[in-house]
Amino acid sequence: MRLSPLLTDLYELTMLAGYCREGMEAKPAAFDLYFRTNPFEGGYAVFAGLEPALDALAELRFAEDELAYLAGIGLFDEPFIAFLRDFRFRGTVVAPPEGTLVFANEPLLTVTGTLAETQLVETLLLNTLNFQTLVATKAARICHAAAGAEVIEFGLRRAQGPDGGVSAARAACVGGATGTSNVLAGMRFDLPVRGTHAHSWVQAFPDELTAFQAYADAFPDSTVLLVDTYDTLKSGVVNAIIVALRLRQRGHELRGIRLDSGDLAYLSREARRMLDEAGFPEVRILASNELDEQVIDSIRDEGGRVDIYG
Incomplete structure (x- = not known):
């Protein structure tokens, strides 16, 4: 699924514009993604969100209406807009498989490429991986408590908006849930859908x-x-x-x-x-x-x- 490259913090774009102004955009760079504290006062996290993150990177490009918006906010000159028009992510991502146990202050993912590539995708990767890893970790803790009983994800109605509900359903299944009540997530990610009546x-x-x-x-x-x-x-x-x-x-x-x-x-x-x-x-x-x-x-x-x- 395409994610807009505007799903980012403004400072990623202002820094990128500055790099281009200084002739630094093609400089080699590497970024490590990590978290500082294990969630839920636990001892681990369950890595999730890699596949949608990689899909987003593969499809990452600016549409004309997005470029028009950026040109209209008064921060960016035409040469930078032209640079964004041709932007594609061609970097390298190294990460463990989804479902792997990961720990605080250790790299979950390393991105290498040009400074432009690695800087621009920072927020997108953090958003995708942090949230899904959090949900997968919670699901794993619940599955552990269930001690072999089946766990189904029913969280859509209390999720953080439509996209949060879909992403959470996927991540819960990475963490051990055997299905979801979320029909859209079932279609999009080929997850078993389950439900009763109200x-x-x-x-x-x-x-x-x-x-x-x-x-x-x-x-x-x-x-x-x-x-x-x-x-x-x-x-x-x-x-x-x-x-x-x-x-x-x-x-x-x-x-x-x-x-x-x-x-x-x-x-x-x-x-x-x-x-x-x-x-x-x-x-x-x-x-x-x-x-x-x-x-x-x-x-x-x-x-x-x-x-x-x-």
Whole structure:
């Protein structure tokens, strides 16, 4: 995906203009990209964002409307605008594979080339790699806390804008998530897309059982039911079991249930017991709702029976 070369700090361009004025733009240079402190008070980070960064470098060029904008802000002369018109990144990038554990104050990436090439791409690379490495690290910490349970990325609605949501979905999968709810990220990066239904689906129907049955009728081979709209154990799980029995009679199986509120450790234990007693030990329990590594640790410490965290 093309990123505009204007996705940069102004001082990258003013320095580049100064280099051109001094005849320094072709001088050999090397830049190391690193971070000073491991995130989340941890001992490592998970490197992510390299592939989109390299794609951006390969496509890096100024469009005519971008050049017109720069010419109009009153800082740059025509020879510099002409220089930018012909600009291409032809430097070299050395970096570890994405998913590699990396550490503070060590180079994540080294860029070599001309001073013009290496200076101009600084902000773009920092933006791409810092954010995705941060998200991948958080995802890895959550996956570690999950101790083998599946983790799915559900963060779009709280992400830092549309691009942040797409980038975060990709980075979370680098960090160990097995899929995302983000459909655009799924298409763009060939990620598995996963999802259930919302409380609004249940509330749109006369009652919970009718809502569950309608969803199962629509998606008989991929039904996961959200069971906490009204009363998780007295209503939601009971109705999910009824629908599971009906699906089985038709040659299908309920895939899972989702818990999105309350004491997730207790509710998952009780839901597991009820499902097992009804003959559905293979139905998976998905937990969601502002989960992080500390919450997941607590659920596991309290004997929670969660198969998937989202």
